[in-house]
Amino acid sequence: MTANQGHTPLSAPSDFIVLNASAGSGKTYSLVQHILMNALRKKDMDHAYQMVLAITFTNNAAAEMKARLLDQLLTFRGLEHPSKSEFFKTIWEEIGVSPEQLQQRAAGAASHMLHNYKYR
Numbered sequence: 001m002t003a004n005q006g007h008t009p010l011s012a013p014s015d016f017i018v019l020n021a022s023a024g025s026g027k028t029y030s031l032v033q034h035i036l037m038n039a040l041r042k043k044d045m046d047h048a049y050q051m052v053l054a055i056t057f058t059n060n061a062a063a064e065m066k067a068r069l070l071d072q073l074l075t076f077r078g079l080e081h082p083s084k085s086e087f088f089k090t091i092w093e094e095i096g097v098s099p100e101q102l103q104q105r106a107a108g109a110a111s112h113m114l115h116n117y118k119y120r
Helices: 027-040 059-077 086-095 099-116
Strands: none
Touching: 027 059, 027 086, 027 099, 059 086, 059 099, 086 099
């Protein structure tokens, strides 16, 4: 499934997606959103992000993706009004939970990631 087949990464009907686009087009943003949607889909699975395989071409790109994942989780966890997050709105709508429920899942995932973060 490629993003240019009429689907956004979040609405792709496949578990496997390929994003092929030029630099600066939002690939990392879309991948981070897709990874978090899948990682936060199931209740009480703070470690679900560890079951996602994302392949990059450089170590720098992998480090950037890890940093963005953690940054998004920590930012969302700290919001007083989670319903104001545009980034996570698409996710809670797609998986059918409230912003507050998603925020609880994000807080658990952020805590797990901080305690189990592996630098590779």
